[in-house]
Amino acid sequence: MLYLVGMGLEPGDMTLKGREAVLKAGKVFIETYTSMPYDIGDLQKEITSVDREFVEKGDLLELAGTADVVLLIPGDPLFATTHISLMKEARDKAIPLQVCHAPSVINTLSHTGLSPYKFGRIITLSKPFPSDREKLEANLKAGLHTLCLLDPIISLSDGLRVLQDFGVTQKVVACQQLGMKTQTIHYGTITDLLPLSFSKKPCCLLVPADLHFFEEEFLNQFIHNKSC
């Protein structure tokens, strides 16, 4: 049996059934290639870091064919394409698989006051790709907020500059460690936010569309360098 166990956003975010899977597994691996290095806390178990090749070339599935194996995954385990493919491959090879979900950034958007029911398509900022600009503009035109994930190789300031390249002039929300005890949320124009120092990861940017008065009132508490 292969267990895909989400680690959530910070230590303590694993679910009880995820923890149970870890405790009873013969082998526990952690993948470190879809996210930044991650504090997993103490799981009282030997944990082996594995790379993309190990997971994608079938070594993991081969092991899971004869033993209970856990793959730990930062955030929610079914958010990255590579893990969805793994689930498909396990099914094709008739290897039993169980997913233990866990909180990911998609669960935490409400900390900013923005309604989770008013988000459009997610985009991932890396370099300024024209297709991302189009997706963002389509969301805004439809009155929908945009969650901008950041490629792990770029900083929050780089992300702000990409949005600037896209012609965004309205106030945006810059989030560090959203949903964690250490979260900070800043709300302002890109020009206001760029001079701030953003060093904590993970981080993301939210581009709000038209705001409901409740959303606006909530967001206003994060203006400039007030942090949460």
Add this chain to the structure above:
Amino acid sequence: MLYLVGMGLEPGDMTLKGREAVLKAGKVFIETYTSMPYDIGDLQKEITSVDREFVEKGDLLELAGTADVVLLIPGDPLFATTHISLMKEARDKAIPLQVCHAPSVINTLSHTGLSPYKFGRIITLSKPFPSDREKLEANLKAGLHTLCLLDPIISLSDGLRVLQDFGVTQKVVACQQLGMKTQTIHYGTITDLLPLSFSKKPCCLLVPADLHFFEEEFLNQFIHNKSC
């Protein structure tokens, strides 16, 4: 301190830090008005069911001003508007609040093979509201899938009939207990799916937009009455 603790989708989906909050709290409440009655498993703690009035009229916040209080919430604790308001009110009254996130339906969409990065705005089906039809059509036009939540008072078959009223003729995905061990997924036209018996809750419908070949291949395993 007020802890908003998500119960996730099924027993075992609470996080380790959520469980810790429950164990140390002086009082533990569960709200039963934003979701259907819920199997919470054994938390070895006395748990009091509370209604909307208790939560919204401030009794909960008053208690949390002097003791550690947990409010258990099915799914993720920050997905319903009423809990986002509660967070705002706690902040206004300077009552410390901590959110323990947990998996919700939004984490589970990939079980169908549909990419979480290709979803547009969420809609909630109850009666056939024209604004929901417009949101659905806007998503489809933008090439985006739609997660259709169902008002707890209507059945999955009712939801299919609302989509039929909206003029949906393409194949849709009918999900029962998505993300739980007991999940079932059916893929077909509304005419194909309506004769099936859907009795398990919670349930939701997904309306796919244009499919990537991987998504299509994945979905095809759920055609008609093949279940997962």
